[in-house]
Amino acid sequence: MIRFENVTKRYRGTAKPALTDVDFEVLRGEFVFLVGASGSGKSTCLRMILREETPTDGRVVVLGRDLRTLSNRKVPYFRRHVGAVFQDFRLLPTKTVFQNVAFTLQVIGSSRGFIQQAVPEVLALVGLAGKEKRFPHELSGGEQQRVAIARALANRPQILLADEPTGNLDPGTSVDIMQLLARINAGGTTVVMATHEAGFVDQMQRRVIELRHGEMVRDERHGGYGDTSSLPSLAPEPERGAAAVAALTAVLEVQREAAIAAAAGLDPTDVPDDDEDAPAAAPYRDAVAPAPAPPAVPPAPAPMAADDVAEEPEGEASTPPTAPHTQSIPVQLTEVDVEELGLADRLGLRRDESDGDDEVGPTS
Template sequence: MIRFENVTRKYRSSAKPALEDISVEFNRGDFVFLIGASGSGKSTLLRMILREGLPQRGKVTVAGQNLVLMVERRVPHYRRSIGMVFQDFRLLPDKTVYENVAFAMRVIGAPRSAIKKQVMKTLERVALDHLARRYPHEISGGQQQRAAIARAIVNKPAIVLADEPTGNLDPAASEEVMKILRWINASGTTVVMATHDRAIVDAMGRRVVQLHRGRLVRDEAAGSYDPPEGSQAWELLAAEQEKTGLRASDPMPLLTEAVPVTGTDGGQHPAGHDDAPSAESPQQAPAREPAEREAEAGTSVLRRREYQVSFPEDDADAEPDAPRTDIKPSDLPDFDEQGELR
């Protein structure tokens, strides 16, 4: 359904490609986690699916349609088939929850009666129908993200792209968001989600595509956040961590271990744990080597591991309407090789 063929994308502000010789395919109904360090190319890849950028080399196709050949006036029509979810929600602050979701239907010219029915139905699905008349600043971050998801799916897109949708949420709100995305995927919608949240990736066990410095280094069918020992990604990250002065014997120390610290009470506590006393007062803190500071900063990701995140098979309360497991290319706008709408 989505195919990258030897794609390279460069920005004028950087000599190094944001994406370099990427070849990967996402099939209909896939749920894919896109992982990698900040700057690895995750957001660039998502933007290219949305056709917010074109490759300098290679080809991107969606449902058989070559995005490079698509003429500009057809791009808005194409994007109606894609729902986009962002880390920062991007809700209109002066519009209610209902109006934010309805906006996605108004821009495509849907009739008012259809808008009211579909918007309320979608808000019910994300458990926000009782907050339809609230403004974004009147609801929580998790509720804002659910409203953003409702806006993304109200037009029943074939593809949902999510760029770190849980990045600004606490674990409980993150789990609710993931349940909704999982439910969307169960209806046949392809979901591609960029994330740094290892707890969610590990809990769901879905396909994992890993980027590193603009290159594809791992594509695992049912993966975890950390690459398998001995894999290309494992060896690459091990070599880089050794160069930075971290322990070469454990290629993923920042991701898998809590480094004990001695608290003011004389006891040892896992770094990053909420009940760990401060090891040093600001006045007593000695100067630290860069590697020590990096190691200490890395343990902060362990806060997420204190929460149990699980997605049992029967946790989807409502069955989606009209399952879309047999999505066909005709579900997307049909363009010829010159980018003209057939």
């Protein structure tokens, strides 16, 4: 289905290649994760499969065709056999769910009868039955991504490419999307997905191809995400409340005064009166009076044992980091702008009336 043969890709103006001697083959019906840090070359691989980029050296063969020899005029026909799902959904905001999915079939000249039959079927497959008349802004982020997946599947492609499809979704919705992609793969569609979601990769135990600085460092049939040291830790730090700091300050002040009194040979519980025992109280007052005001969190006095007072870090209370809340916003396009911005081309939707030959490689 997909074969990279010693592929190297260099972008103009960059010293280091985006891909270096990458070599692998994806078989029909496989589910493959492309993993690696940002900039490792995952998206470049997907763009080459979609024929948005061509290799500097080596060759990419998809559906039996060497994409270097594929003319630009034939690219839209080739892309009809390759569905693509992106992180930003790319829905048309002025069209309903039904119209967004039907749009992909209308521009390639599908009959009205086929559209009326195919669109409800694919919407039912992705769990959106009954929501055909809603607009993108009336849907949740997960539902918008389901529409994008339905649009990619409307033409029944043999390959589905997914570039970070859960990147804009909350964890619960991401699980639903991953389960949907697994069902699509179980139906025979080859799925290649670039992702940073280590949890999904570890749980699903599918084939994993790992890239690092443009080089392929691992190809494992039933693998996990691998090295997660570059992923940020989300464990919150202990919260220090203002009340806790104030209470600790008061306790340490009492202990400090008791230590000073003990050093002066006095009973710390014998608080002298101003009119009585003035000579005896003088040393106590002299010892205590010169003491400066205690800091917010003073250090424990030297005479105290280390186990008597729990250590507490100085400074202001820290607050646990919170994950940023992102809300997916579909690209604001008008129907007139679709062709100009290349959306139809990217989805393999450009229709060329002068050439009806759309057979590229084996068909399902």
